[in-house]
Amino acid sequence: MEKKNIDWGNLGFGYMPTDYRYVSHFKDGAWNAGELTTDSNVVINECAGVLQYAQTCFEGLKAYTTEDGRIVTFRPDLNAERLEQSAVRLRMPVFPKERFLEAVDQVVKANAAFVPPYGSGATLYLRPYMFGSDPVIGVKPATEYQFRILVTPVGPYFKGGVKPLTVRISDLDRAAPHGTGHIKAGLNYAMSLYNIVDAHEQGYDENIYLDPGTRTYIEETGGANIIFVTKDNKVITPKSDSILPSITRRSLMTVAKDYLGLEVEERPVALSEVADFAECGLCGTAAVISPVGKIVDHGREIAFPAGMEKMGPITQKLYDTLTGIQMGRLEAPEGWIREIK
Numbered sequence: 001m002e003k004k005n006i007d008w009g010n011l012g013f014g015y016m017p018t019d020y021r022y023v024s025h026f027k028d029g030a031w032n033a034g035e036l037t038t039d040s041n042v043v044i045n046e047c048a049g050v051l052q053y054a055q056t057c058f059e060g061l062k063a064y065t066t067e068d069g070r071i072v073t074f075r076p077d078l079n080a081e082r083l084e085q086s087a088v089r090l091r092m093p094v095f096p097k098e099r100f101l102e103a104v105d106q107v108v109k110a111n112a113a114f115v116p117p118y119g120s121g122a123t124l125y126l127r128p129y130m131f132g133s134d135p136v137i138g139v140k141p142a143t144e145y146q147f148r149i150l151v152t153p154v155g156p157y158f159k160g161g162v163k164p165l166t167v168r169i170s171d172l173d174r175a176a177p178h179g180t181g182h183i184k185a186g187l188n189y190a191m192s193l194y195n196i197v198d199a200h201e202q203g204y205d206e207n208i209y210l211d212p213g214t215r216t217y218i219e220e221t222g223g224a225n226i227i228f229v230t231k232d233n234k235v236i237t238p239k240s241d242s243i244l245p246s247i248t249r250r251s252l253m254t255v256a257k258d259y260l261g262l263e264v265e266e267r268p269v270a271l272s273e274v275a276d277f278a279e280c281g282l283c284g285t286a287a288v289i290s291p292v293g294k295i296v297d298h299g300r301e302i303a304f305p306a307g308m309e310k311m312g313p314i315t316q317k318l319y320d321t322l323t324g325i326q327m328g329r330l331e332a333p334e335g336w337i338r339e340i341k
């Protein structure tokens with residue numbers, strides 16, 4: 001199969017329409033068979049639940065070309081499970097896991113020409129999403145929905161690739177206690193937009209959100225979980241009910257323990273202890289692992305020893321091992337890689 005003529009090495013993290021997207025409609029209590037379509041536009045009623053009350057949730061995963069030329073996805077079963085949790089919390093119908101996996105396979109296969117070649121530095125990003133599509137004017141769930149998957153080839157999420165980032169401690173909150181921080185609801189991102197634009201205007205790459213209850217513990221950034229490495233090489237990640245259970249972060253904890261033989265810990269991390277850590281990274285499907293060089297807390301700079309030019313040594317090992325698994329250079333744990341045939 002011939003690849004599209006795309007400058008893979010210079011892609012940023014943006015949207016480019018591809019040949020096919022997947023769509024299934026929910027009506028009268030059931031999902032229809034679903035199909036691929038070439039139409040990139042969605043036409044819905046002006047009073048659709050998604051437009052009036054933001055009834056929408058989404059997922060993010062990637063397809064990779066392996067060293068030996070296969071096309072694979074990484075732990076898509078966990079995206080199906082998390083989408084189910086998001087849907088339940090937003091009173092939306094669940095799109096069944098087996099159907100989710102088949103839809104992922106189908107849409108990647110149909111867009112194989114857009115899956116970046118091995119070694120290009122790019123990947124195919126998949127965005128499964130669901131929304132309420134029929135009219136609601138009183139506050140209640142819609143009765144009709146669409147489940148869709150669009151795909152787009154992407155490069156690094158942060159400009160500058162894997163150069164260490166400067167992030168700030170945010171004054172605004174991302175999630176309320178007992179709110180929706182643990183699901184991938186569009187509303188969590190809408191309310192972060194003011195803050196991310198402000199962060200960029202002030203020269204920061206991202207916002208670190210603190211726990212909304214006490215504002216003393218580290219939660220996550222607007223689009224990624226956080227990992228820290230201690231001076232004695234322990235990998236630590238914040239535990240909280242109001243952060244998104246990142247599939248990348250869960251995978252990295254396994255990689256740290258089982259591949260690198262490191263001690264790992266998931267526990268509340270106080271802002272006051274961050275200055276003692278040796279390394280920090282943002283992790284997620286889009287972010288992969290993006291090293292943090294500096295955290296700025298209202299003028300107080302917390303600089304990590306690896307500096308602003310390169311990743312810390314443990315972050316680098318985690319990055320190499322995770323991407324090695326995703327690109328087929330290293331053997332994956334059972335069930336982590338799904339080949340598209």
Ligand code: PLP
Nearest residue numbers: 223224225244246247248284285
């Ligand atoms: N946290 C937030 C708020 C995110 O948007 C994402 C991205 O999906 C993540 C964490 C990372 O999750 P994952 O590793 O499953 O992509």
Ligand code: COI
Nearest residue numbers: 060061223284285286287
């Ligand atoms: C992802 O990593 O898949 C996300 O959804 C994060 C988003 C900020 C692009």
